[in-house]
Ligand code: ADP
């Protein structure tokens with residue numbers, strides 16, 4: 001979550017006075033980076049994952065699975081362990097790093113050094129993830145387990161869901177009816193962010209997820225677990241005055257969203273143009289990958305009628321005022337803002353000709369002065385729009401010690417705004433004074449229960465990014481359709497119940513269709529050159545790479561048709577496995593890309609196990625994590641068909657998930673037969 005600067009955080013009334021200051025210097029800092037880095041090129045593919053865990057504390061006597069609030073101690077211990085390991089191993093061995101996260105029960109881990117594109121590196125991802133999980137696990141108390149669970153099923157229920165217990169009455173930052181102050185990481189940044197979002201907005205955040213109505217769910221459902229009559233904070237009446245909806249699961253604090261775990265991937269590009277192309281390609285993929293990784297059907301002790309976290313987090317940090325949300329005429333505020341600062345991307349940014357201006361078809365307000373300033377500096381319109389759109393937001397956390405910065409050596413004001421725009425994809429400029437190049441982060445995926453699955457999604461996705469570059473794929477659909485897909489992706493069992501807008505013809509130069517994939521589902525060897533046929537037998541690449549040629553020029557006769565004829569609705573199965581003669585499916589494209597690589601059989605077999613998992617999830621032969629979790633609850637002997645996830649059901653669910661992860665319990669329907677749990681796997685870090 002960005003930099004954890006130390007210092008004295010300003011309350012909202014003070015912080016807002018510095019908003020223009022932070023924006024102005026943030027842009028100066030961006031321009032300094034731009035001037036130094038815009039022509040940088042030749043950076044190799046480096047990439048890495050971020051995995052978030054919740055530390056679950058098991059009480060076997062009470063049969064309660066709770067969230068352990070020992071983050072501070074755990075991180076201290078892990079960082080000293082990690083430095084012991086590294087001193088024992090020498091400087092060239094990269095040991096993993098653990099980072100704090102919003103929840104005081106959360107950990108985040110990343111590989112100690114990014115992966116390269118070499119096949120051994122790509123195949124090290126699962127071991128790397130497992131090593132990190134085991135390292136964390138080994139240094140927790142015996143009843144604590146780090147779990148990759150997207151949303152904790154009983155976060156915010158009445159009674160005891162944390163270890164130790166705290167009373168929500170003390171929630172001075174969020175004023176939540178459900179979550180105590182101690183749910184939040186104690187570092188000043190997090191309580192300040194929580195309080196300043198509430199203060200800027202002028203009320204508590206309010207999220208309502210549709211309840212999954214089961215056979216015996218009382219109707220209309222008036223939630224008996226909401227303390228409707230509490231009167232401690234001035235916002236307490238909001239719930240009874242309309243913020244909490246009937247037949248919904250109501251949530252009122254940042255922790256419900258930022259307390260979720262996810263799987264993110266960051267990729268370095270060859271140069272800024274390739275990063276912008278990659279960013280745009282990832283935008284329409286975000287909802288597809290969200291649907292495939294859906295993992296969060298349980299919220300605040302209930303089963304929801306949605307499978308994903310996205311709308312909850314979007315609501316959880318929605319700091320827009322009523323004026324900005326369009327509920328009141330503009331008076332105090334400058335502009336309407338259509339989306340939360342945590343939401344899907346609103347603007348494509350590539351300068352390739354395939355990026356038609358018509359695709360940016362939703363309102364995306366910009367900070368006009370910043371836009372003009374960027375343009376005057378020589379930044380092109382697409383990038384100026386992107387940056388000045390991010391910069392409509394106010395900085396929420398300002399440390400008094402950090403107000404005056406040297407804009408030639410700091411990027412802190414830039415990052416203040418940039419890293420509190422939490423979108424499905426993030427375009428990351430190089431940091432000041434580092435060897436790191438232009439990067440793009442893919443942020444929509446939910447975390448899976450096992451590292452086999454997390455590695456499968458990471459490996460599939462890195463291969464897909466290379467297929468996109470190698471075959472010069474065009475995935476554009478209008479942003480409004482991507483946004484519709486984001487909503488569809490979160491629906492219950494979206495893989496089966498929804499159809500998504502997707503581009504019909506992903507090959508911009510249509511002569512190349514047959515050269516890539518002969519027919520859907522079957523893969524033929526192809527020419528192997530990135531840009532067209534040259535008649536030479538290609539030599540195969542030894543590794544995944546960056547630095548593809550400029551996007552190929554259009555044929556002379558290229559003639560754009562109407563945008564709305566470029567896409568159709570497809571099921572996830574069709575998007576992944578193909579539809580008709582013209583659309584091969586993303587998995588077939590990945591297979592075709594694999595044919596361009598020189599891979600030994602053992603490595604190839606391993607990669608295919610990952611792709612088989614993705615195929616299984618996309619064609620319905622395997623369940624999504626969300627479906628598996630939902631079924632577990634509904635099949636539990638003590639479930640009363642009333643939409644309630646009891647303490648006992650939650651305990652058994654968490655126990656089962658841990659046993660599945662270790663491989664001491666099978667999960668047919670969720671995992672393929674080749675799955676080997678961490679208990680049996682040999683894990684070493686190389
Ligand atoms: P965030 O700002 O999103 O929290 P993190 O530092 O937690 O970022 O994670 C960044 C990820 O990017 C890690 O997986 C890391 O291994 C990876 N990474 C580090 N350096 C590079 C690089 N030069 N190019 C691409 N990825 C990198």
Ligand code: MG
Nearest residue numbers: 001052101108
């Ligand atoms: Mg994180």
Ligand code: MG
Nearest residue numbers: 001050099108
């Ligand atoms: Mg991170």
Ligand code: MG
Nearest residue numbers: 001101102258
């Ligand atoms: Mg996060």
Ligand code: MG
Nearest residue numbers: 001002003099
């Ligand atoms: Mg970070």
Ligand code: MG
Nearest residue numbers: 001050264441
């Ligand atoms: Mg990240």
